[in-house]
Amino acid sequence: MSGAIALSPAVESFLSRAHDGEARSLLQRQGLPQRRLEAWRYTPLRDLDKTGFAAPQSVSDEEAEALVARLAPEAQDGHRVVFVNGTLIAALTDLPETVRVVPVAVPLLADRPLSVLNSAVQQPGFGIRVAAGVDAGKIALVSLVTGDEPASTHLAHQVTLEEKARLTLLDIQSGEGTYLANPSLTVSVAQEAHLVHLRVQQDSVEATNLAFVSAEIAEHGIYDSFTLTLGARLSRHEVLAQLDGKHGAVHVNAAQLLGGAQHADLTSVITHAAPDCISRQTVKNVLMDGAHGVFQGKIFVDRIAQKTDGYQMNQALLLSEKAQIDSKPELEIYADDVKCSHGATVGALDDEQLFYLRARGIPQAEARAILVRAFLLDALALVTDEAAYALLDQRVEAWWQKREA
Amino acid sequence: MNDFLKISGLCAQIDDNGTPKEILRGLDLEVPKGEIHAIMGPNGSGKSTLSYVLAGREDYEVTGGSAEFLGEDLLALEPEERAALGVFLAFQAPIELPGVNNANFLRTAVNAVRRARKEDELDAVGFLKAVRAETKHLQMSDDMLKRNVNVGFSGGEKKRNEVLQMRMLRPKFAILDETDSGLDIDALRIVAEGVNSFGGRISRHSSSPITSVFWTTSSPTVFTSWRRARSSIAAGAKWRWRSKLRAINNISRRWHERRDRSFAGSRVLSVPGP
Structure with missing residues (x-):
């Protein structure tokens, strides 16, 4: 089933730059995926559809x-x-x-x-x-x-x-x-x-x-x-x-x-x-x-x-x-x-955990950061390359600092 | 004049499935510097509520009264500000923090408190030295520092970890919420000595801050001789901090024979049941 609609500015702009025949005709027929497709239910591309995308400048x-x-x-x-x-x-x-x-x-x-x-x-x-x-x-x-x-x-x-x-x-x-x-x-x-x-x-x-x-x-x-x-x-x-x-x-x-x-x-x-x-x-x-x-x-x-x-x-x-x-x-x-x-x-975030940290003198923002990092740890710890782990860790830290600021 | 801790007409309630439930109904209490107080009462009488309210837990709504600590309105402060000021609550059921390394947690806490107290932060080496001294004293293995906070700790290990935190944070006023409950005799002895030597050391040096302690307890029925002690307390007898330790240490030595001597000096607040 295709979720086709009238060609949106986004699709128009892609078609004008398309060079692969088969992909071009598929894109023309299907447009960008719509919510009606089960695999795209939670991620609508409505906003994207409103924009035309040019080839980028060098x-x-x-x-x-x-x-x-x-x-x-x-x-x-x-x-x-x-x-x-x-x-x-x-x-x-x-x-x-x-x-x-x-x-x-x-x-x-x-x-x-x-x-x-x-x-x-x-x-x-x-x-x-x-x-x-x-x-x-x-x-x-x-x-x-x-x-x-x-x-x-x-x-x-x-x-x-x-x-x-x-x-x-x-x-x-x-x-x-x-x-x-x-x-x-x-x-x-x-x-x-x-x-x-x-x-x-x-x-x-x-x-x-x-x-x-x-x-x-x-x-x-x-x-x-x-x-x-x-x-x-x-x-x-x-x-x-x-x-x-x-x-x-x-x-x-x-x-x-x-x-x-x-x-x-x-x-x-x-x-x-x-x-x-x-x-x-x-x-x-x-x-x-x-x-x-x-x-x-x-x-x-x-x-x-x-x-x-x-x-x-x-x-x-x-x-x-x-x-x-x-x-x-x-x-x-x-x-x-x-x-x-x-x-x-x-x-x-668990209120009890947050209170425990704060009762030990750790300010609220820092306590929240500690708990968020702890939550992420199971996933991040799966990165075994030390340098890569440090890179990810730093990006996470910087993101959090910026968010909390 | 007492300017250490002064609680007047303190009322607090908790939300019990939508209906407010009043737990503290006008509690008056003064704790001068250097005193040990035992808060006794049956389950539900508000011992833990009092502890939490003083430490700043948000689930409890203070509906009246005041609590002043070192001249500050304690109830107006955030939990972390109270900790920096010198209030420490040893939790009855210490919270597990999966994914948070115990040593990192402790160092973050110590440095947060030092920062707030305008003291220099401890670097990794300085911290390790300080913490090693304490863990040795509490007979804790280094392994406990490497593990996640309280995760997989036995009851005794959790309580020891609380005492470790207390010793590292150097509070002026410690609230030990049933720190004795659920411990076997050996663990109790170590925990009690950890608390005791801390208080003792400080009181020997007049320039150090003086720690006062609340020890809440419901029914330490495991110990025959302690039961005797409790009955004495309930009867309004006065006791000294060290007496409890002596009680614990000498359980096998018919402590009750000495109870008259050991109950001199401090006061006990017995909270009526709900």
């Missing part, structure tokens, strides 16, 4: 460098790939010799509106291949947007890890002003390969971020992801992960910290298509003011995927009366010998 290397210093200071040194306004900034890019840059060739997923949108207006992004047995270390993928007029970027990235290869991808998305960032990342993890994907989305509070990740994990492969969502007025992080070989593991962990009128949606579909695989999901939401969090997590277990071990937990801390969370955990299981659990909790 920036100089100097401007790009200043922007990185401002918005992604963690990526000022070390291996990195920098995109500003959808364009690769070669002068700021430095890749290890152990990785091979390859052209991006990602499949169009017709039933995934974000894949369709990305394919239609696609900009070539970061395409790399890590050869068998190579540990490529850590690479920062920095995607920034800036400009005065509403513009949109549709970068398509592709990361392929051959057998026993390893990589930590630090994916930082940020920007200034009103824009739409619509990146896609296609991940392929071969046998015994290990990809750590740490994503920080701290887009401008007037921006929209619609991100799409599709991952395939082979035997004994690991895709370990963590997303920290702090930015954007409206955002959706959609992850499709498929476990194709025995003993694969996928982690889709996240923390969403939102205030004001922010809306953030984490939607994931984890498909167990092979036996003996593990999937883990711990998603925490801290919602202030009139913020709205959405979690839609589905674990699909195929008939052959015996001995599946799936765990999914979604928790929300509501720090205001107006904050809201929609949580939809789903299990669809066709195998008969599996261990799958899921849970969701919603609550406010």
Whole structure:
């Protein structure tokens, strides 16, 4: 079923820039997803629809460098790939010799509106291949947007890890002003390969971020992801992960910290298509003011995927009366010998805990911060890379300080 | 003239499923510097309510009366301001804080209080030194500092942790809300010694702030000799802080033989039942 309506300014602007025929006609037929689609019930794109999005202007290397210093200071040194306004900034890019840059060739997923949108207006992004047995270390993928007029970027990235290869991808998305960032990342993890994907989305509070990740994990492969969502007025992080070989593991962990009128949606579909695989999901939401969090997590277990071990937990801390969370955990299981659990909790800060801290002399704001950090810990502690953990921790701390100020 | 703690006509109520329930009905109490007071009474008589109201818990609505501490209107202060001023409440049921490291919690609290008192904050090394001295005294393992606050602690460990916090925060006035309840004899001895040596040390040095203590207790029926002590208290006898410790320490030594000697000096407030 399509939720098509008359073409909105947003769709018009994307169509005028579309270069992929199939994606273009799908976009034309379907428009942007509407509330009537079950998968989009909680995240309407009404406001986005009212805006036309131009192709972004280009920036100089100097401007790009200043922007990185401002918005992604963690990526000022070390291996990195920098995109500003959808364009690769070669002068700021430095890749290890152990990785091979390859052209991006990602499949169009017709039933995934974000894949369709990305394919239609696609900009070539970061395409790399890590050869068998190579540990490529850590690479920062920095995607920034800036400009005065509403513009949109549709970068398509592709990361392929051959057998026993390893990589930590630090994916930082940020920007200034009103824009739409619509990146896609296609991940392929071969046998015994290990990809750590740490994503920080701290887009401008007037921006929209619609991100799409599709991952395939082979035997004994690991895709370990963590997303920290702090930015954007409206955002959706959609992850499709498929476990194709025995003993694969996928982690889709996240923390969403939102205030004001922010809306953030984490939607994931984890498909167990092979036996003996593990999937883990711990998603925490801290919602202030009139913020709205959405979690839609589905674990699909195929008939052959015996001995599946799936765990999914979604928790929300509501720090205001107006904050809201929609949580939809789903299990669809066709195998008969599996261990799958899921849970969701919603609550406010515990008054007793708060009083206990204050009775020990800790001022209210600091006491609240301590309890919020404690709430996030289960999720953040899943990031085992110390430097990455410190980065996330700092971003969380800075966000909180700014909020409380 | 007492300018330490003066409670006059204190009335407080709690919201009991929509209907206000009056718990304190005009309590008058003066605690001068350096005294130990035991607040006794059956369940529901308001011992814990009094403790919470003095510490600043918001669930209790003060409907009348006043409480002045060191010349300040205690009831007008936030809980953290009361702590900085020197009020400490050892909780009857210490709260668990999953995800909050005990050492970090303690250091944050100590430094918050030091900041408010215009003292220099302790750095990591200074803090560790200070806390190690105390944990050794309380026979607490370092492991308890590494764990989350009160999470998975036994009853005795929780109470010891309260006493540790008290000693680190150096209050002028400590409220021990049934800190003795639910402890076995050994744990009680350690906790009591922790409290006692603290009070004792301070009172020996006249330049130090003098701590007064409330010890609330409902029915410590576990201890035969303590039951005797309680009956004496209920009869209005006066007792000294150390007497209780002696009571605890000498349970096996027929403490009651000495009770006449040990009950000299302080006062006991027996709160009537509801």
